[in-house]
Amino acid sequence: AQSVSQHNHHVILSEAASLELGCNYSYGGTVNLFWYVQYPGQHLQLLLKYFSGDPLVKGIKGFEAEFIKSKFSFNLRKPSVQWSDTAEYFCAVGKGSQGNLIFGKGTKLSVKP
């Protein structure tokens, strides 16, 4: 079945630690890839997206993600996390202009001050 997998359910880091959250998808063909963040009690906000071109995309708040087509992966990274990065992170995949976004189950990030 087509799916989006986020490997880590809950990640706990100390401030200034580096972050990498995994995301794999099982869709074939051309896909659009997204990372969303949901701060406690808030709605989802777009962190970054990939459609084509440079597989390393930079988003807001110092986040970046790398698309590796051969691995069907789109991992999210940040060199140094802050306490304010504590949130739920969702990877999502869209198929072209017609497809709905399919979300992974999310990864909860807790950053200790």
Next chain:
Amino acid sequence: DTAVSQTPKYLVTQMGNDKSIKCEQNLGHDTMYWYKQDSKKFLKIMFSYNNKELIINETVPNRFSPKSPDKAHLNLHINSLELGDSAVYFCASSQDGLYGYTFGSGTRLTVV
């Protein structure tokens, strides 16, 4: 101005009742969506709708029905509410889905 606004923010109701959640977007987007986020934070598409087509996720009970009076609005009606309907419901909109979605702030529905 809020881009995608939902009302109400919180909704507590008894089993068996019928309720509606409203959603409005001022972005001029063509497509609107409803997502359900369960207690484990899992987001699941319920509907997508533009002025041409309504796409329903086949797992959504027919007690749920979207209603769109115009391009900027997509309301969600729920009949005969059940305990399992308790969740956060997010409305979203996009321009053909290409550039990601803009989400509303969510409606926390609690069925007691």
